[in-house]
Amino acid sequence: xxxxxxxxxxTNKRNTVLYTGVTNDLKRRVYEHKEKLTEGFTKKYNLTxxxxxxxxxxxxxxxxREKQIKGGSRQKKISLxxxxxxxxxxxxxxx
Numbered sequence: 368x369x370x371x372x373x374x375x376x377x378t379n380k381r382n383t384v385l386y387t388g389v390t391n392d393l394k395r396r397v398y399e400h401k402e403k404l405t406e407g408f409t410k411k412y413n414l415t416x417x418x419x420x421x422x423x424x425x426x427x428x429x430x431x432r433e434k435q436i437k438g439g440s441r442q443k444k445i446s447l448x449x450x451x452x453x454x455x456x457x458x459x460x461x462x
Contacts, residue, residue, distance in 0.1 A: 369424055370391055370424075370426075371391065371422055371423065371424065372389065372390070372391050372422070372423040372424070372425070372426050372428075372429035373389065373390050373391070373393040373396075373420050373421065373422055373423070373429065374387065374388070374389050374420065374421045374423070374429050374432045374433045374436060375387070375388055375389075375390070375393060375396075375397070375417060375419060375420040375421075376417075376418055376419035376420070376436070376444060376447070376448060377397070377400055377409055377414040377415070377416060377417055377418070378414055378416050378418050378448075378455070379412060379413050379414050379415070379416065380413075380415075380416065382416075382418070382455050384412045384414060385441065385444050385445075386408055386409050386412070386414050387433055387436045387437045387444070388433065389429050389430055389432075389433040391426070393417075393420060393462055394459075394462045397417045397459050397462070398459075400414060400415060400417075401415045401459070415457075416455075416457040416459075417457055417458045417459045417462075418448050418451075418452050418455050418456075418457070418458065419447055419448045419451050419452060419458075420458065
């Protein structure tokens with residue numbers, strides 16, 4: 368079984384704060400954010416909604432992509448989400 372890696376964007380209920388992360392278990396990681404199981408940015412800003420993700424077979428490519436997204440402007444992140452999930456609905460239940 369090949370391992371998969373995910374780059375994802377979380378936001379809050381009002382879609383005003385964006386967080387980009389990388390993980391090898393998207394469902395588990397988003398659950399951790401939703402339940403506020405770890406301290407940090409997503410807990411502080413109540414980021415509980417998964418609005419975007421990409422899938423990779425190689426961890427280095429996933430990390431490179433995460434850095435690329437994080438280094439981009441807010442508008443670029445918004446455009447990514449709009450192109451993938453126009454309604455900004457929570458994608459967690461689809462995983």
